[in-house]
Amino acid sequence: xxxxxxxxxxxxxxxxxxxxxxxxxxxxxxxxxxxxxxxxxxxxxxxxxxxxxxxxxxxxxxxxxxxxxxxxxxxxxxxxxxxxxxxxxxxxxxxxxxxxxxxxxxxxxxxxxxxxxxxxxxxxxxxxxxxxxxxxxxxxxxxxxxxxxxxxxxxxxxxxxxxxxxxxxxxxxxxxxxxxxxxxxxxxxxxxxxxxxxxxxxxxxxxxxxxxxxxxxxxxxxxxxxxxxxxxxxxxxxx
Amino acid sequence: xxxxxxxxxxxxxxxxxxxxxxxxxxxxxxxxxxxxxxxxxxxxxxxxxxxxxxxxxxxxxxxxxxxxxxxxxxxxxxxxxxxxxxxxxxxxxxxxxxxxxxxxxxxxxxxxxxxxxxxxxxxxxxxxxxxxxxxxxxxxxxxxxxxxxxxxxxxxxxxxxxxxxxxxxxxxxxxxxxxxxxxxxxxxxxxxxxxxxxxxxxxxxxxxxxxxxxxxxxxxxxxxxxxxxxxxxxxxxxxxxxxxxxxxxxxxx
Numbered sequence: 307x308x309x310x311x312x313x314x315x316x317x318x319x320x321x322x323x324x325x326x327x328x329x330x331x332x333x334x335x336x337x338x339x340x341x342x343x344x345x346x347x348x349x350x351x352x353x354x355x356x357x358x359x360x361x362x363x364x365x366x367x368x369x370x371x372x373x374x375x376x377x378x379x380x381x382x383x384x385x386x387x388x389x390x391x392x393x394x395x396x397x398x399x400x401x402x403x404x405x406x407x408x409x410x411x412x413x414x415x416x417x418x419x420x421x422x423x424x425x426x427x428x429x430x431x432x433x434x435x436x437x438x439x440x441x442x443x444x445x446x447x448x449x450x451x452x453x454x455x456x457x458x459x460x461x462x463x464x465x466x467x468x469x470x471x472x473x474x475x476x477x478x479x480x481x482x483x484x485x486x487x488x489x490x491x492x493x494x495x496x497x498x499x500x501x502x503x504x505x506x507x508x509x510x511x512x513x514x515x516x517x518x519x520x521x522x523x524x525x526x527x528x529x530x531x532x533x534x535x536x537x538x539x540x541x542x543x544x545x
Numbered sequence: 546x547x548x549x550x551x552x553x554x555x556x557x558x559x560x561x562x563x564x565x566x567x568x569x570x571x572x573x574x575x576x577x578x579x580x581x582x583x584x585x586x587x588x589x590x591x592x593x594x595x596x597x598x599x600x601x602x603x604x605x606x607x608x609x610x611x612x613x614x615x616x617x618x619x620x621x622x623x624x625x626x627x628x629x630x631x632x633x634x635x636x637x638x639x640x641x642x643x644x645x646x647x648x649x650x651x652x653x654x655x656x657x658x659x660x661x662x663x664x665x666x667x668x669x670x671x672x673x674x675x676x677x678x679x680x681x682x683x684x685x686x687x688x689x690x691x692x693x694x695x696x697x698x699x700x701x702x703x704x705x706x707x708x709x710x711x712x713x714x715x716x717x718x719x720x721x722x723x724x725x726x727x728x729x730x731x732x733x734x735x736x737x738x739x740x741x742x743x744x745x746x747x748x749x750x751x752x753x754x755x756x757x758x759x760x761x762x763x764x765x766x767x768x769x770x771x772x773x774x775x776x777x778x779x780x781x782x783x784x785x786x787x788x789x790x791x792x793x794x795x796x797x798x
Contacts, residue, residue, distance in 0.1 A: 443631050446599045450629035450705070451648040451695070454621055461647075464638060 317515065324516030325523055335496075336517070340524055343501040346414050347482040350421035354429050354477055359470065361426075362433025363459055367445065377434065383427020388420070392490030395420050399491070412493040417501070420487040425477030432476060436469035437462065468539060475532045483525060502528075547575040550735050551596070551703055556605030558588075558595050565591050567760040568604060573703065576733035580750035580767065582740060584782055588759040589739045590707050596737060597705045598623050609702065625652060628696035629705040632712055634688035636680035641672060641691045644680050648699045666698040669728060686717040693721075697728065704729075704736045710745065722748055743767065743783060755779050 328336045365376055398404055399411040410416045444465070448458050463470060485503035492499025494508055502521045509518035551573040558566040566588045573579050581589045594600040596607060598620050609626060612618040628648070636644045645667060646659040654662075667673040670690045675683065683691060689709060696704060710718040726749050729736055740746050746753050747767040755763040755770060762782070763775045774780035780787030 441633060441635060443633065444635050446594065447629065447631060447635040448637075449599060450597060450624055450627065451651055452621065452625035452699070453651050457651050461637060 321515035321519045325520035328517065328520045329524070336520055336524075338497060339500055339502060339505050339521065342414070342498070343482060343503075346417050346488075346499075346501060347421055347478055350418040350481055351425050351429075351474060351478045353418070353422050354425040355470075355474055358426050358429030358473075358477075359433050359463065360459065362430045362437065363462070365430065366434045366437040377431075380427045380431045380434070383424075384431065386424060386427065387486070388424055388484045388488075389486035389490065391420055391423050392487035395423070395487070396490050411491070412495060412499060414492065414499055416491040417488050417499055420491045421481035421484070424484060424487065425481050428477045428480060429473045432469060432473035433466075436466040436473070439469075440465060471539065472536060475536055479529055479532055482528060547577070549573070550575045551607070551609055551737075553596055553607045554605055556592075556595055556607065557603045558591050558600055559603040560591070564603070565759050566595060566603075567758075569761055571596060571754075573735045573737060575702075575735050577752065578729055578736040578738055578750045580738050580740060580746040580753035581756055582743065582746050582753055582767075582783070583756035585741070587756040589741075589756050591759070592756065593629075593705050593707050593737055593739045597627060597629050599629075626701065627703045627705060628699045628701035629707065630689075630692050630696050630709045632708040634683075634685075634692040636683070636688055636691055636695075639680060640677050641680055641683070642667075642676040644691055645676075645694045645698055648695060663694070663698050666694045669697075670694045670724070686713055686721065689713060689721065693725065697732070697734075700732075701734060704734050706736060706738045708739050708741065711741070718745075725749065743771070747771075755782055757782060 365373060365380075395416065396411065398406075399408075399416055400406050401409075401411075410419070440462070445458065445462060448461050453461060483503060485507060488499075488501055489504050489507065492501070492504065494500050494504040500508075502525045506518050506521045506525070509515070509521070549572050551571070553569070553571040555568040555570065556566065557564065557568045569592060571579075571592075581592055583589050591600065595602060595605075598607065598614055607614040609618060609623060614620065614623050637647065642660075642663060645663045649659045649662060663676075664673065667676055670693055672687060672690045672694060675687060675691070680688065680691065689712075693709065710721055713721065722745050729749070736749070738746070738749055740749075750767055752765065753767045753770060754761050757778060763770055763779045770779065771783050771785045774783060774785055774787055777787045
């Protein structure tokens with residue numbers, strides 16, 4: 307079976323055809339996995355935004371000891387190895403571990419926590435960077451207009467809404483395509499913690515190339531959609 | 546003379562462990578326009594930001610109509626009684642009207658009332674026709690008018706102006722200074738005005754502080770300071786000749 311072997315190419319192209327069929331015929335298993343992937347990653351990144359954006363404001367605007375350290379941690383977070391996050395969380399979530407009480411291991415919630423931790427530094431960091439690009443007097447101007455803390459947060463967020471969207475997309479893109487932590491925390495249970503990435507790993511291992519390719523196409527499409535949306539925003543969708 | 550509205554005692558500011566403002570006393574009466582004049586890096590903006598409650602103070606006390614900032618008067622409450630305009634217009638996303646009404650919106654005033662109050666101010670500043678334009682499309686002069694309107698619509702007790710005309714071209718600048726002088730006169734708003742243009746200072750200000758290296762060198766009517774600078778340094782800053790106390794000799798310094 308060389309590189310040019312007929313059988314090999316036949317199998318792979320059959321995989322492509324079957325993949326497209328799975329998608330267009332609305333195969334419940336395939337679409338269930340897509341739905342679960344979106345559900346887990348969208349929830350995790352929304353929670354990351356809720357905490358990450360205010361945290362970014364705090365780091366950007368308050369002066370305290372260890373601020374530099376915190377920024378450094380966030381920068382490190384960009385390169386946080388998902389498997390290490392998976393490992394640490396798995397240990398914490400063990401039945402007799404500190405968080406064992408909640409019985410979250412191998413649930414979508416465990417995956418959300420992992421993805422939250424993975425996307426949080428990205429969102430915090432990009433928020434800080436976006437705020438640093440603003441005229442430093444803008445915040446003083448808003449304060450001088452009589453804005454409360456919350457109103458200031460809101461007005462400045464509006465000013466950096468495009469970078470904030472980029473931050474969300476970056477966070478989402480990172481976690482939806484991540485496999486290590488998802489596998490360890492979720493366990494790839496069908497109908498619950500099986501997501502696109504863990505399914506691709508499993509189906510490839512089992513030799514089901516059609517399904518693996520189908521999930522791969524969806525994952526690529528998701529990322530393309532995200533990138534396309536961002537590009538559209540940068541050009542046409544402004545203001 | 547009106548009663549003292551803004552009073553500051555021994556206000557000093559430290560930035561990055563360096564004193565940028567020596568302890569300074571300051572007061573402003575209702576309707577009075579006070580200039581802060583000095584070379585670059587003198588601490589003019591720092592003094593203005595400190596008085597406006599926008600910088601942490603190293604020492605000192607600020608009081609508005611007898612209420613001490615941070616004790617009787619919360620910073621937010623103080624900021625809702627003042628307004629500030631900076632060198633850059635610092636307009637936010639949205640239309641001119643949105644920007645001009647922003648301070649009112651932050652105070653919880655409803656849309657109808659906001660419109661009603663904004664319109665005359667937009668007209669006074671000659672930008673009523675720009676109300677629905679996006680702030681990002683304005684020229685420098687128009688944007689600064691919008692920024693002034695955004696401040697004046699609040700009917701502030703004290704107006705802080707930090708070189709609001711410095712980024713504008715000469716003709717625009719002269720016109721706007723004249724208009725503003727008229728508006729301030731008519732509305733009797735106490736104004737603190739930072740500038741490095743003596744012409745602006747003499748048109749707008751009743752009184753002027755000469756600031757250098759974070760300290761007040763001289764205080765008085767602008768023309769008077771130019772005619773009688775107290776020290777050689779003041780003369781140098783305002784660009785006049787210094788006549789020494791004995792003999793009227795010109796000192797080169």
